[in-house]
Amino acid sequence: MTFRLHHVQYGRSFRVLWLYEEIGEAVLGPLEIVEHRIGSKEMRESDLGRVSPAVRIPALEMDGLELAESGAIVQHLCETFAPALDRPVGHAERPAFLQWIHFAETQASLVENLNLQMVFLRPPAKPSPVVIKLTVARLRQAVAGMEARLDAGYLLPGGFSGADVMMGFNLFAIPYFVDLASFPKVRAYKALVEKRAAHRRACAREGAQRFYAQDFYPVPEA
Numbered sequence: 001m002t003f004r005l006h007h008v009q010y011g012r013s014f015r016v017l018w019l020y021e022e023i024g025e026a027v028l029g030p031l032e033i034v035e036h037r038i039g040s041k042e043m044r045e046s047d048l049g050r051v052s053p054a055v056r057i058p059a060l061e062m063d064g065l066e067l068a069e070s071g072a073i074v075q076h077l078c079e080t081f082a083p084a085l086d087r088p089v090g091h092a093e094r095p096a097f098l099q100w101i102h103f104a105e106t107q108a109s110l111v112e113n114l115n116l117q118m119v120f121l122r123p124p125a126k127p128s129p130v131v132i133k134l135t136v137a138r139l140r141q142a143v144a145g146m147e148a149r150l151d152a153g154y155l156l157p158g159g160f161s162g163a164d165v166m167m168g169f170n171l172f173a174i175p176y177f178v179d180l181a182s183f184p185k186v187r188a189y190k191a192l193v194e195k196r197a198a199h200r201r202a203c204a205r206e207g208a209q210r211f212y213a214q215d216f217y218p219v220p221e222a
């Protein structure tokens, strides 16, 4: 069994890379990473489109399984290989587990929009200050909503789970657009997940990020 992951450095496929490290090669088999360059012609024309309907990462090929959507992959891997990271049907934490898994993409899609506007767009295309301001406000709200629901530990009282992999990944990019200074619980949570040995191993595989050219992207003047 080979775990073949379509990947972009620190893209949403990081969630799968991190989860791979949490579960381990002994269970999931050797890892093969197919690196893509985001937005490239090579990526659009690669065999990624066979697995991912929108030709996006992550996509996983594993022993006949072909699966895209990071939430589906995380949920499937937890259910199938890592019961301790899952909250199965009937578990008291199941509703919250599902809410966090799906909310992670509500939050990540706002980051993606800001990435497009502030990092990808090149002159003569112009980012829209109005759209950026609105999107930053919506992202800030999504962070405030997280802050309001966090206690001292992981997202669910029962401990670390796939939901933390989904949400924890978002905290890599959010600080480029929203200052976390006024969100102490989110900062503590970020530190907690980043302390995990598996998270560190995934980061070591990735190396220093090459996407953002500055530490913070303020809303441009209208």
Ligand SMILES: N[C@@H](CCC(=O)N[C@@H](CS)C(=O)NCC(=O)O)C(=O)O
Pocket (backbone or CB within 6 Å): 008, 011, 012, 013, 038, 039, 055, 056, 057, 058, 068, 069, 070, 071, 105
């Ligand atoms: N909801 C999907 C989103 C996947 C997604 O948008 N991935 C981005 C990278 S993080 C991508 O592949 N973008 C390529 C593109 O937009 O062309 C998931 O969670 O897997």
